[in-house]
Amino acid sequence: MNISDENIYDKQIKEYFKEVRSSYNNGNYRATMVMLYSVVMLDILYKCQYLAEEYNDEKAKDIINKIPVLEDYGNDKSPNYSWESTLLDTIKKTRLLDPTVYSDLDYLRYQRHLSAHPVLLRETFNLYTPHPTKVYGCIVSMLEGVLNNPPYFINNITVHIAKDLADNKEYYLSHYSYFQKYMYREYFSHMRHDDVIKTFRVFWKFVFYLSDDNCENNRKVNYHCLRVMMEKYSDILQSSIEENLENYYKFNEMEKHQLSIIYVGLWHVFH
Numbered sequence: 001m002n003i004s005d006e007n008i009y010d011k012q013i014k015e016y017f018k019e020v021r022s023s024y025n026n027g028n029y030r031a032t033m034v035m036l037y038s039v040v041m042l043d044i045l046y047k048c049q050y051l052a053e054e055y056n057d058e059k060a061k062d063i064i065n066k067i068p069v070l071e072d073y074g075n076d077k078s079p080n081y082s083w084e085s086t087l088l089d090t091i092k093k094t095r096l097l098d099p100t101v102y103s104d105l106d107y108l109r110y111q112r113h114l115s116a117h118p119v120l121l122r123e124t125f126n127l128y129t130p131h132p133t134k135v136y137g138c139i140v141s142m143l144e145g146v147l148n149n150p151p152y153f154i155n156n157i158t159v160h161i162a163k164d165l166a167d168n169k170e171y172y173l174s175h176y177s178y179f180q181k182y183m184y185r186e187y188f189s190h191m192r193h194d195d196v197i198k199t200f201r202v203f204w205k206f207v208f209y210l211s212d213d214n215c216e217n218n219r220k221v222n223y224h225c226l227r228v229m230m231e232k233y234s235d236i237l238q239s240s241i242e243e244n245l246e247n248y249y250k251f252n253e254m255e256k257h258q259l260s261i262i263y264v265g266l267w268h269v270f271h
Helices: 011-025 029-055 058-065 083-094 099-116 132-147 157-167 169-174 176-186 193-208 213-232 234-243 256-270
Strands: 118-120 125-127
Touching (some): 029 058, 029 083, 083 099, 099 132, 157 169, 157 193, 169 176, 169 213, 176 213, 193 213, 193 234, 213 234
Antiparallel strands (some): 118 125
16 A cells, blocks of 8 residues: 655655655554654644744643753663653643544544553553554554644634735735645645645635624635635535524625625636
8 A cells, every 4th residue: 555755745754754654654663653653743733833933822832841952861860751642632631733633633542652662461461563554544644633733723823814814915915826835735635635635614704694893804715715715615515504504694794796796706616
């Protein structure tokens, strides 16, 4: 089975991941699990560090501050690996990752521990060998849930997208073809269908429902964001609208004539 690292976001993590892929391809499944776990933990730390430094994210800073730093690998003091449990427990509490990823992380950690230590049974002592399909499943779930995603995907992605659109709206509005490709490459290609629907609902509210100054100033570029999503994911989004009408048809705060003009233009994407 082919394992691709081309979508891994961080260059250093991509370099480390080569050892994961090499171990798997050579049938060294215990080594694969151990290295995969190390790479994933490091990637989460990289992402938290980025959010703390670039976005002053309080959740990310709290996580980083709880991780003990070993000053010198050359001393005789043994590293304290309890930080791994602290990291996993903290990201669960702060909801920095998609909830579906937590169970995959717990399973990977369990498999890593089995692979890294002798298995002590009453009858015999031996080394655990994970099944190749389990190893492959762990690799795929970590690529899709963690490694392939930019740092801001472990936080509220809609906040980042909205800020990006607001900061660069003049250029995006005058270069729609570029905007389409950029939005898919930078954001939507990393999303599962459930994430696409959630993001679509948020921007639908920005365009059709809310009327604060921020939404008024950025309504047009947010509308273009909806257009890009509809053009790319028309089937799943049309189904979402038809199945959840109550989440879409709430236009209390927006003038009717504005709504009808924007809505009709957007709806034509479906037809």
